[in-house]
Amino acid sequence: MNKTNRQIVLEKRPKGMPDEETFRFKEQDIRELKEGEVLLRTLYVSVDPYMRGRMQDAESYIEPFQLDKVIEGGSIGEVVESKSENLQQGDIVIGMFGWQTSYVAKEKEVRKIDPSLAPITTHLGILGMTGLTAYFGLLDIGKPKEGETVVVSGAAGAVGSVVGQIAKIKGARVVGIAGSEDKISFLKDELGFDEAVNYKTATNLKKEIGQACPNGVDVYFDNVGGEVSDAVLANLNRFARVPVCGAISAYNLESVDVGPRVQTTLIKKSALMQGFTVGNYSDRFQEGSMQLGKWLQEDKLKYQETIREGFENIPNAFLDLFKGNNTGKLLVKVADRQDEQ
Amino acid sequence: MNKTNRQIVLEKRPKGMPDEETFRFKEQDIRELKEGEVLLRTLYVSVDPYMRGRMQDAESYIEPFQLDKVIEGGSIGEVVESKSENLQQGDIVIGMFGWQTSYVAKEKEVRKIDPSLAPITTHLGILGMTGLTAYFGLLDIGKPKEGETVVVSGAAGAVGSVVGQIAKIKGARVVGIAGSEDKISFLKDELGFDEAVNYKTATNLKKEIGQACPNGVDVYFDNVGGEVSDAVLANLNRFARVPVCGAISAYNLESVDVGPRVQTTLIKKSALMQGFTVGNYSDRFQEGSMQLGKWLQEDKLKYQETIREGFENIPNAFLDLFKGNNTGKLLVKVADRQDEQ
Structure with missing residues (x-):
């Protein structure tokens, strides 16, 4: 495991359409785990139109992104190191850790998903x-x-x-x-x-x-x-x-x-x-999921995913949302699962 | 009783603000009553902003007024002749007979109101x-x-x-x-x-x-x-x-x-x-009233009425609604009750 985490941070609040100057790539060392924490390697990140609102420094239903901080959003990761009793190496989890290649998560910050029920990406899309x-x-x-x-x-x-x-x-x-x-x-x-x-x-x-x-x-x-x-x-x-x-x-x-x-x-x-x-509707997510x-199991729902490859392509994938270039859910694959490598 | 009814009819659909050319005064003979009918003398008519919408020939929640027909709207009248078993001379009724001095109503078209509970005008306003x-x-x-x-x-x-x-x-x-x-x-x-x-x-x-x-x-x-x-x-x-x-x-x-x-x-x-x-909410009018x-009886609600006088002043009263000249409910008094004469 590379001990460096790569992040995409908000460099500048966009006026009008965001562009390459909106974002900056940043590296940081990964710190040691404390008790109850896990180290995640990011597998997939979600890019969604609502994120544009968080780039604005305006009051909304959700806090604005902070300058020089990682762009938050739904992501799926794999546990590569664990000091948690509830999560072990190889577990697949979902959380809001966003656009970065690794993340040290408290166990409560993420939720374990079962890869045997449906493709893991569906948890960022139709099941998410x-x-x-x-x-x-x-x-x-x-x-x-x-x-x-x-x-x-x-x-x-x-x-x-x-x-x-x-x-x-x-x-x-x-x-x-x-x-x-x-x-x-x-x-x-x-x-x-x-x-x-x-x-x-x-x-x-x-x-x-x-x-x-x-x-x-x-x-x-x-x-x-x-x-x-x-x-x-x-x-x-x-x-x-x-x-x-x-x-x-x-x-x-x-x-x-x-x-x-x-x-x-x-x-x-x-x-x-x-x-x-x-x-x-957070108190009814269980019902909805x-x-x-x-x-989905009964084949009454179909889903379409557009999966881009590569951490460095996240900003462009996000910008494509506003160009109408995608059909269905747009994701970026950042890394393979360990057993796929 | 004068055997002539005076009406205000829609002469021309207004473009923009209605004016005097929008309306026309018209006279017609009052016909004989049939069984179950009453002859009303109009006491008060209501002028309301929503009436402007009915002057348009456009689809809405309520039918447009017809050209050359009386402007319909809430009015209060007094029964001056009756061939109904349920309504008698002197009864005060409310209905949608609009801007005319008399009206031959089927008994089902109007509802009797009790003048001893509250001023009759409140039935066009706060109780209406x-x-x-x-x-x-x-x-x-x-x-x-x-x-x-x-x-x-x-x-x-x-x-x-x-x-x-x-x-x-x-x-x-x-x-x-x-x-x-x-x-x-x-x-x-x-x-x-x-x-x-x-x-x-x-x-x-x-x-x-x-x-x-x-x-x-x-x-x-x-x-x-x-x-x-x-x-x-x-x-x-x-x-x-x-x-x-x-x-x-x-x-x-x-x-x-x-x-x-x-x-x-x-x-x-x-x-x-x-x-x-x-x-x-028509199925809940009873509850609301x-x-x-x-x-009103408990003095928790106050009401303000602006009452103009004279049938010929109805169009101007209506136009005043759009000039912000009135406070509270705007009515036009058309005639006295028989016992006031």
Whole structure:
């Protein structure tokens, strides 16, 4: 084991789109373990749109990243040394230790996962925060009923692709919005969406969404905000529900995000918009994970992962999230498991 | 009894602010009563901001007014002739017969009210749709808890003044937003609001609302939309609730109502916005009316009415709603009761 840890730290808070100057690679010595600690080698790190918010020094639901500190986020690691009674060498764990090649963790900071049940990467995706975000946002706020129409934006993304499939399980008609013909095919042919709309080629998105939803929109799971959402909101039915999960269109804006105000629509339709983050449901994660795992085993849920290779490629993978280059969950593989080496 | 009925009909759908050309006065003969019908003489008519929406030929929660037909709305009348077994001459009734001096009503179209319990006008205001709008919007959507901060815009208006008082009854700290110093005094001195902000004189409304709400905003009852609401939304607390009741700032706009998009705020704050109309709660009107009547009797609720005189002044009274000229409920008195004559 190399006794040096490599980290990617926040070098500069980005204005607008982050770039290479936002991040810096840094090395540090790995310290000796104390009682109850383990040394992890990072196997996979998750890159997620919400991380952009933490690069801002603004009040939000989660603390901003600190300058010169490692970018935190979901990661999977392997225990390579242990002074814990509960974790031993070779165990696979998940935690929030983020973009670094090694980490000295207190045993409480990580959770052991069972590699025999499902591929370990699914714990950063469909069985992890991504799947739980889709599960609680759709079911707790969206509450789709059988036969209703559910629209999801960012539909080919990590969260959106799960939202649409859960809505199908619940008997809804599902329409996805995505930005390439490959994604449109993926949604319809692979995931069983009833219809999909390419917002990049649409000449009149509001109208195209209307055509894809002849009975109107009962639930709109909003991952993107901006003009795409303006167009969906114009098609809402009476008593529609709009779980607001993400606004990726706005994350890198340098000016105020301006568009049609929603009040008149909400009144006319007696519609609901509710922002949320998955952390609001932490006391129900067990329920969600079990249900998602069950659907996965029953083959009712499919998942797609895009796995990039190499620690040094993490920043570029993150930046690709905002270019719409990935389908499904985007991960970076940092190292092989010991038994794979 | 004059056998001619005078009506105010929709002459032309307004673009932007309605004006005198929007309406036309029309006379018609009053027909003979059939079995089960009563002839009403109108005593009071209600003028309400939501009526502006019905002048538009656009899809909404309620049908548009028809051209050349009487403007419908809440009115109180006195039975002057009856072929109904359930209603007799002298009875006071409420119904949706709108802006006309007489009306032949089927007995089911109107509801008898008891003039001995409270002034009959309160049935168009605090004990009627106005009070029920405040009651259900605030309690069912806003759900204020003791010690929380409730902000209401249009606070000196018919609905807003009731919202603030119910919030006080529920133990909240209440901040009103209104557009004149007289209204500010009325809210603080007469209705017991904790604080009130004059949006017309504010140089930085967002900041002034922040100062009036040192613990942030937990509930925002939105009657106005527009820049006032933008400023309140910027002060929301985590898990805030925003009942969206009206958007008077937008009703007469000729262009799209544009402002900061709300998605990012809703996500950061896990906040809820829910549009509604009082009709959504029709199966609970009994509960609401009884509670409002009880609070009124216990002197926990005060109400303010502005009563204009004369049938011919109804259009101007309506237009005044958009000029912020009234405090509390705005009514027009059309005729005296028979025993007052």
